[in-house]
Every structure is written in C-alpha cells, then in structure tokens.
Amino acid sequence: MIRKIRQYIEAQNLCLPETKIIVGLSGGADSVVLLYALQRLGYSCVAAHCDFHLRGEESFRDEQSACTFAASLQIPFLKTDFDTLGAAHQRAISIEMAARDLRYEWFEHIRQEQQADVIAVAHHRDDSIETMLLNLIRGTGIKGLGGIKPKNGRIIRPLLGVSKQEIMHFAQENALPFVTDSSNLQEDFTRNKIRLSLIPLLQSINPSIEESLVQTMAYLNEAGKIYDRHIQEAIPAVFDEESGRIHIPLLKTFPSPESILFELLKNYGFESERIGDIAHAIDSQSGKEFYSEHYRLVKDRDAFLLSVRTINHEPTTYLLSPTTREIQQPLKLRMRLEEITSDFQIKKENAVAYLDADILQFPFIVRKWKQGDKFVPFGMTHFKKLxxxxxxxxxxxxxxxxxxxxCSGNGDILWVIGHRTDNRYRITERTRRVCCLMMECG
Known part of the structure; x- marks a missing residue:
C-alpha cells in the first residue's frame, strides 16, 4: 500500500520528495497509517494532535496513544486543547464545524511556525464517497458530487486513493497501534448514518457500489473542468461586480442560466432553493426581491441588481444652513453662497446644483423621498410626482x-440630489446671489 500512496501523491502532484509536512494525528487508524506511510516515503514530518474535549477519558486516551506512536517513530509531536463547545456557541455554528475550523486554523498556525510546506490529513476513499452522498442528500452543484479534493491550498490528502478496508488491513499487518473513536460507531451524526446505514443498504443492491461511485466521481471531476471553464467565462460576461448588475439578456444567451446564477450567487450566501426561485423570475415582472443573510437581489427590468442588505440606524433627516455648510452623512454635500459676477459660469454637472439664494428658506433639509412628493423639474412649468x-x-x-x-425650509423640494433641480428656484436674470451645492462622489 505504501507504493499505492506514493503513486497517488505523484499523480495528484501533492508534494515534492523534500517537502516538510504537518501531519494531523488523531490516534485513529487512518492518521496512524498516514504518518507511518509518509515517514516510510522519506518525508520530514511533524505530528499534530488536537484535543477537542468532547469525549471525556477517550480524549486523554487518544492523546497518549498519538504521542506514544509519534515518539516510536522519532517524529516531533505537537498538541493543543480546544474549548470546542465554547467556540461553537461563540461562532454560532455546529460543534462539528467548530472542531473542523479550530483544527485547520491551528494546523496552519503551526505550519508557518514550523516552516512546513503542507498539511496532510487522513481522509480516505470512503470519506470521499460519504461526502459525495452527503452533498447529494443536502443538494449541491456538480462540484459537490466530485467528492473530497486531493489538494486544497496547503491541505493535502494522500490517502484518498485507498479504502478504509485497505487502511485497516495495513495497520493490522504492520502491528500499528491505534484507537477507535466510539462516536464513529454510533448514528449520532448524518455522516455516520451514511456510513453505517446508507452505504450497506446500497451494497445490498450493488455489491460494487463503492467502485461505481468512485468512477462516477472521477467522471464528474473531469466534466467539472469543462463546467468550471464555462462558468469562468460566463460570470464576467453577465455580472458587473462593481454595480452588482446581472444582465438578463446576456444571461439567457448561455445554455444554462440557472447554473451560472447558482455559481455566482452561492458566493453571496443564497441557497440552492432560493437560486431556483431567482432563475424562475428571469422572465417575471420587475420588483421581485430575494434575500440571503447579508445580500438582497432585486429583479429590475432586464437585470438582477445585487446589493448589501443594510439596516439604517442613522437619522432620517440632515440639516444644512449658512452656519452649517457641509455634511458628511448620508452623502458628502457642501454649500457655497456667492454674488453673481460678470465671469460667473454654471457647470453642467449632475453633482452640482445652482439655486437662487434670495428666494430660499433655511435651514435646508436632506431626507429620503416618500410617496406623494412632487416638484417642478428644471425646464418644466408644472408639478410632477417624484x-x-x-x-x-x-x-x-x-x-x-x-x-x-x-428641501427648502418651507418643505419645497429643491434638488433630487445628483439628478435634477426644481425649476422654481433656478437662476434667472433677476438673480443676485447664488447658492451652489456640490456633491462629492466616491
């Protein structure tokens, strides 16, 4: 099996012969075989053990076993302790997720501290099959059906090419000491239910189900390369990240608009079911809204508009006056009063407004618009609802x-800021003083 592991490392380009590796060592059969195999292959290893304090005396037993085994191989041994329950509560995530995050954060810390190149963890072929089935049950895209990746950044998985049965046989054949996590023999977690119940059921239908699923994952990973290239070309074509605009006519020119939306919007926290609803709204009327935890997506004519969800606790109105001539919130706005001179010129810019200062009433009020608001747009003579x-x-x-x-002190709308002034307050031949308002963009 050592040869099989070496061939897998080479085929997947996981690491070079001179690589220094942090090896996650729980004390179980998988990690014990991983550490033993990597040392036999000549790699410089450092064993790293995490105590999550979730299983009482078993946790202490695991640490002692891992430490003793690393010492027998004359491999440096590092360990740390975690308050996993506390971290799960603090981060508002599951215990399993908290343990995973704490583990990899610490692994990366000691990788840098030890000046190691990569971190090796002991996921094997059966783990990859379980991951595929778990993702299938929960709902996933094509990537989720490809199983566990051999390499993810600095994380490598040299045992993905071998089965749990091969690992157990190798450990027993070489008299390698290991411990068994009792929680792996219970159906307390979804993954264990897949391992202990679902896979045996599938084996009763197809005795070669594991080989079939491995082959299917290989096919899907190859198909995924084509899929990824298509998505990488499509997303920049339809999505302007700066404005948050998804161009629907362009989106519809691609063979699978829903797949593009899925790969794009999952990065913004939208779940697959919600993305399906969004895809169905492609040809619907404007105004539909969809939400993830931190983002909002609005259907607007020929586009979806993506924006950050905001909760505004700021005042709803802001004041400008001759004594307070500048505000920074909700936008940067400056006011200047000046006499009209012979060289006075009006800049035709949306970010600048010129008003007749002698007919204005202070203080000015900056506010949001509301239903029923109306003004006389510049160049017109009658009111128009905003x-x-x-x-x-x-x-x-x-x-x-x-x-x-x-708005003026009397309530009249003076300027739809950045767009149009009110014609009643325009500069005329009778104007002697000008109120100049400038909005700073960016």
Missing part, C-alpha cells in the same frame, strides 16, 4: 431607495 419622475427616467428599485432630496 414617483413618476423616477419611472420616466427608469430608476431601478435600489436607485429609488437610495435617492436623497434637498
């Missing part, structure tokens, strides 16, 4: 929500 103005100018729903108004 909602109609937004629709005429094709404002998206997020753009409407982000719109701020500058």
């Amino acid at each position: 909602s109609d103005y937004f629709n005429d100018h094709k404002f998206s729903k997020p753009e409407k929500e982000d719109a701020w108004l500058l």
